[in-house]
Amino acid sequence: MNIVFLTLVLILAIASLTLKKSIAALISFALMLLVLGLYYIALDEKLLGLFQIFVYAGGISVLMLFGITLIGVEFPQSKLNPWSAFFVFLFFVGSVSLFFANSATLDVGSLSNVEQKELFVQKYSDFVILFALVASSLLYGTIKMVKVLAKGGK
Amino acid sequence: MFEIDVVFSFALFSIGLFGLVSNKDFLRIFFSLEILINSVILLLASSAKYLNLPDNLPFAYMVMIIATLEAAVGILLFGVANKMTNVVTPDNFAQKGALDE
Numbered sequence: 001m002n003i004v005f006l007t008l009v010l011i012l013a014i015a016s017l018t019l020k021k022s023i024a025a026l027i028s029f030a031l032m033l034l035v036l037g038l039y040y041i042a043l044d045e046k047l048l049g050l051f052q053i054f055v056y057a058g059g060i061s062v063l064m065l066f067g068i069t070l071i072g073v074e075f076p077q078s079k080l081n082p083w084s085a086f087f088v089f090l091f092f093v094g095s096v097s098l099f100f101a102n103s104a105t106l107d108v109g110s111l112s113n114v115e116q117k118e119l120f121v122q123k124y125s126d127f128v129i130l131f132a133l134v135a136s137s138l139l140y141g142t143i144k145m146v147k148v149l150a151k152g153g154k
Numbered sequence: 155m156f157e158i159d160v161v162f163s164f165a166l167f168s169i170g171l172f173g174l175v176s177n178k179d180f181l182r183i184f185f186s187l188e189i190l191i192n193s194v195i196l197l198l199a200s201s202a203k204y205l206n207l208p209d210n211l212p213f214a215y216m217v218m219i220i221a222t223l224e225a226a227v228g229i230l231l232f233g234v235a236n237k238m239t240n241v242v243t244p245d246n247f248a249q250k251g252a253l254d255e
Contacts, residue, residue, distance in 0.1 A: 002155070006162040013166060013189050017173040017182060029185055036192055043203045048214060052195075055222050060188065063229045067181045070236045076179050076243065084175045092168040099160055131219055138223045142230060149234045 005039040022068045022075055030061040159200035166193035178243045180232045184225060191221040 012032035019025040033056040040049030166189060173186030198214040201207050 002158055010165055013169045016185050040199055043199060045199050045203065048199055051218060060225050063225055067229050067232055070233060071181055075182060080176050085172060088168045088172040092164055095164050096161055134220060135223060138227060142227045146234060
């Protein structure tokens, strides 16, 4: 079942980067995010899956739709460099072989799901403050950047 | 199995990397960046599940939140830059005078 989900994710990812029609690419991108969210739910990480579906498959896709209204129906043409494909393939083979060469050192713990969630809440509830800090700083930076760009435009 | 997830997340990362280096328009660069980030989140989530590493989950949430904000900021900047210069590829910004004082 995992393989079906993940194969679908890969196919949709390739489609979102290769389709020429922008709306079709966006739909495949949103479907890829949706399938990933469903996969997280199947992994029993329900909150992560729901977050993925609501935020990514919903919010980010709509944001990309706004971007598409600026680009138009078709993406501009770009030349593919065969060397980049070769190097990316080399990267994939190297990273997978590196993982399997060192996979014996992975330590598998023995915590149950309930214990994991308790540990998560105990350790990381303060992370909300960090999230708020990051979000507010990014928001502030965006507002400043828009002001600077608007001045440059005038 | 964790190994399958690792292989697929590396494959997803490679697809995103290929899209990042081979495309020149803004939107496909954003697609590629999101694919890269999603591969990392997939690896973190599957390692939290299969290796009993709950410490990875907060990082997955953090990466997801930062990626969301990054996409929002990026699309906003793209919209502003496109309105100013009417170009959709980052290479042409300097030629169109968008980066001038």
